[in-house]
Amino acid sequence: GQQLNQSPQSMFIQEGEDVSMNCTSSSIFNTWLWYKQDPGEGPVLLIALYKAGELTSNGRLTAQFGITRKDSFLNISASIPSDVGIYFCAGLRGASGSRLTFGEGTQLTVNP
Amino acid sequence: GAGVSQSPRYKVTKRGQDVALRCDPISGHVSLYWYRQALGQGPEFLTYFNYEAQQDKSGLPNDRFSAERPEGSISTLTIQRTEQRDSAMYRCASSPNGGIEAFFGQGTRLTVV
Numbered sequence: 720g721q722q723l724n725q726s727p728q729s730m731f732i733q734e735g736e737d738v739s740m741n742c743t744s745s746s747i748f749n750t751w752l753w754y755k756q757d758p759g760e761g762p763v764l765l766i767a768l769y770k771a772g773e774l775t776s777n778g779r780l781t782a783q784f785g786i787t788r789k790d791s792f793l794n795i796s797a798s799i800p801s802d803v804g805i806y807f808c809a810g811l812r813g814a815s816g817s818r819l820t821f822g823e824g825t826q827l828t829v830n831p
Numbered sequence: 832g833a834g835v836s837q838s839p840r841y842k843v844t845k846r847g848q849d850v851a852l853r854c855d856p857i858s859g860h861v862s863l864y865w866y867r868q869a870l871g872q873g874p875e876f877l878t879y880f881n882y883e884a885q886q887d888k889s890g891l892p893n894d895r896f897s898a899e900r901p902e903g904s905i906s907t908l909t910i911q912r913t914e915q916r917d918s919a920m921y922r923c924a925s926s927p928n929g930g931i932e933a934f935f936g937q938g939t940r941l942t943v944v
Contacts, residue, residue, distance in 0.1 A: 761924070761937055
């Protein structure tokens with residue numbers, strides 16, 4: 720079963736607002752990743768974080784890998800309608816190529 | 832093809848029947864993963880391959896589930912004697928060299944009635 724607790728479960732915001740979502744775990748992960756899933760599609764990788772404390776940006780997205788290696792957050796600034804979708808955090812314990820553990824997702828709705 | 836291709840996109844089967852789900856990864860990708868995603872949940876790991884070798888099958892729920900990748904390319908996930916609780920979206924992903932970025936397919940929506 721899922722081992723990552725992701726919150727909030729859903730968010731309804733106005734276009735232009737900033738968004739923050741986070742993910743926590745009871746156990747340590749060596750790598751944290753954030754994915755976005757559009758309706759009818761598979762998840763697409765947005766950001767990968769490899770070191771505790773790391774802060775990484777990708778355009779309007781910013782994500783941080785918590786110091787304890789048990790949490791991560793994702794911020795989206797100046798949201799636009801195409802940001803709508805489900806955002807998943809995922810953790811990786813072992814070496815590359817091993818299993819990902821996903822959170823339950825945050826459903827984001829952006830009102831124009 | 833350009834992306835990970837899964838077939839069929841939708842499968843409705845009667846309880847007790849066997850089903851085979853196919854995944855055609857991105858050409859040249861070494862690693863192939865199978866995940867299952869219930870409605871409103873994140874993907875849940877089932878199994879993965881490097882080339883033709885099954886590296887980890889610890890996520891397969893029980894012995895009715897099996898997967899193969901005999902030539903290190905196309906993979907088949909087989910569910911025997913399907914049950915209603917097997918209904919879910921089954922997703923395949925591949926990555927070039929077992930790296931972090933796995934590219935997901937559109938999935939097969941399995942409904943067991």
